[in-house]
Amino acid sequence: MKPSALEANNITATRGGRVLFRDLSFGVEAGKTLCIEGANGVGKTSLLRMLAGILAPVSGTIRFNDTEDAEERGKLVGWLGHQDAVKAQMTVRETLAFFARLYRGDGNVDAAIEAVGLTQLADLPGQYLSAGQRKRVALARLKLCRRPLWLMDEPLASLDAAGKTIAADLITAHCAGGGIAVIATHEPLGIACERLVL
Amino acid sequence: MSALLLRDIRLATRAGGSAMLALAFFAAVATLVPLGVGADLKLLARIAAGVLWVAAVLASLLALDRLFQADFEDGSLDLIALAPQSLETTAFAKTAAHWLTTGLPLTVLSPLLAVLFGLPEEATLALFVSLLIGTPAVSAIGAVGAGLTLSIRRGGLILPLIVLPLLAPAVIFGAGAVLEVLDGLSNGALLLLTAFSFFACVLSPFATAAALRLNLGS
Numbered sequence: 001m002k003p004s005a006l007e008a009n010n011i012t013a014t015r016g017g018r019v020l021f022r023d024l025s026f027g028v029e030a031g032k033t034l035c036i037e038g039a040n041g042v043g044k045t046s047l048l049r050m051l052a053g054i055l056a057p058v059s060g061t062i063r064f065n066d067t068e069d070a071e072e073r074g075k076l077v078g079w080l081g082h083q084d085a086v087k088a089q090m091t092v093r094e095t096l097a098f099f100a101r102l103y104r105g106d107g108n109v110d111a112a113i114e115a116v117g118l119t120q121l122a123d124l125p126g127q128y129l130s131a132g133q134r135k136r137v138a139l140a141r142l143k144l145c146r147r148p149l150w151l152m153d154e155p156l157a158s159l160d161a162a163g164k165t166i167a168a169d170l171i172t173a174h175c176a177g178g179g180i181a182v183i184a185t186h187e188p189l190g191i192a193c194e195r196l197v198l
Numbered sequence: 199m200s201a202l203l204l205r206d207i208r209l210a211t212r213a214g215g216s217a218m219l220a221l222a223f224f225a226a227v228a229t230l231v232p233l234g235v236g237a238d239l240k241l242l243a244r245i246a247a248g249v250l251w252v253a254a255v256l257a258s259l260l261a262l263d264r265l266f267q268a269d270f271e272d273g274s275l276d277l278i279a280l281a282p283q284s285l286e287t288t289a290f291a292k293t294a295a296h297w298l299t300t301g302l303p304l305t306v307l308s309p310l311l312a313v314l315f316g317l318p319e320e321a322t323l324a325l326f327v328s329l330l331i332g333t334p335a336v337s338a339i340g341a342v343g344a345g346l347t348l349s350i351r352r353g354g355l356i357l358p359l360i361v362l363p364l365l366a367p368a369v370i371f372g373a374g375a376v377l378e379v380l381d382g383l384s385n386g387a388l389l390l391l392t393a394f395s396f397f398a399c400v401l402s403p404f405a406t407a408a409a410l411r412l413n414l415g416s
Binding site for chain 1: 200201202205208209212213214215269271272273274276277278279280281282283414415
């Protein structure tokens with residue numbers, strides 16, 4: 001197995017006292033995409049939060065880049081959650097510039113805005129953006145943060161056809177650079193990926 | 199850290215932000231009390247410090263329940279938690295931004311409002327200094343409460359119940375420092391307030407970060 005692989009060993013998750021899944025094990029090699037599929041409420045988001053190190057598994061271990069420490073792993077995670085984290089009072093450019101500084105990522109905010117096709121709206125406050133446009137902002141942020149492990153929760157939700165292509169292209173480019181993407185999704189991404197059905 | 203500090207200050211001072219709201223609330227309460235009590239200047243000067251301190255604490259609380267909750271609800275807190283800096287640093291930056299947009303403006307406005315109470319000059323100075331030293335403790339202790347009530351729906355209602363009892367020393371010593379000047383006595387209130395504020399500010403980021411971890415991981 002390659003060194004920077006993501007590995008989950010016998011992890012178990014509970015939610016509100018109910019077991020979501022038990023003794024789940026899987027591995028992802030560098031440069032690969034893993035799609036997590038399954039019915040609503042089966043534990044896809046919980047699994048992503050565990051991989052991010054925000055939520056602790058009830059049992060089992062998660063290893064990434066030879067470390068099992070959750071907080072250390074968190075510093076390598078690029079997170080695209082269900083919510084977009086776009087503030088109504090901040091413009092697209094301000095939002096992305098803030099996260100770029102916070103993550104000490106590459107500072108080219110304008111290039112990231114262009115990559116997701118929002119150049120025309122760069123100075124528009126978040127409150128005027130549609131759900132799909134906010135999702136594009138989240139994609140641009142993911143690109144800016146420059147993290148090796150992307151965890152994405154329904155990245156295609158509310159995106160139009162062009163947006164879906166942009167998302168697929170970003171994921172392909174990320175994995176081509178040796179990164180890993182773990183994606184919880186109901187829709188086919190249109191890219192080569194391994195599948196994990198919960 | 200500076201990125202988060204600047205962003206929170208920006209959000210608080212923009213339309214719909216909490217900075218002007220807290221300041222207006224503080225000014226309104228401090229204006230209404232002399233109108234209600236009547237033109238007894240001696241009595242007003244006597245109660246000025248207590249009223250202004252309580253008004254300052256309540257005004258700070260107005261903005262407090264959204265300190266982490268707004269970021270929690272829109273997903274920003276997950277992203278901030280995964281950023282390179284520790285949660286302790288995050289807690290400190292957000293608390294500092296809260297003080298800079300509520301506690302500090304209140305303090306600056308207080309000498310003006312002291313005029314409404316006929317507070318003598320030296321006592322006004324004491325009030326200003328006590329607010330300057332004491333309001334950081336209000337933000338610091340409030341941040342712990344905000345972290346704890348983060349995931350509770352309408353946590354804003356529980357927050358004052360957690361925070362207000364803990365702030366009693368700040369109000370007692372803060373108002374005491376002004377009475378000290380008015381009565382020409384020496385009661386050491388300002389020193390006790392400084393010690394209280396210092397401990398609150400030093401310990402708060404750790405307690406707040408622990409509360410955030412608890413809420414994010416559940």
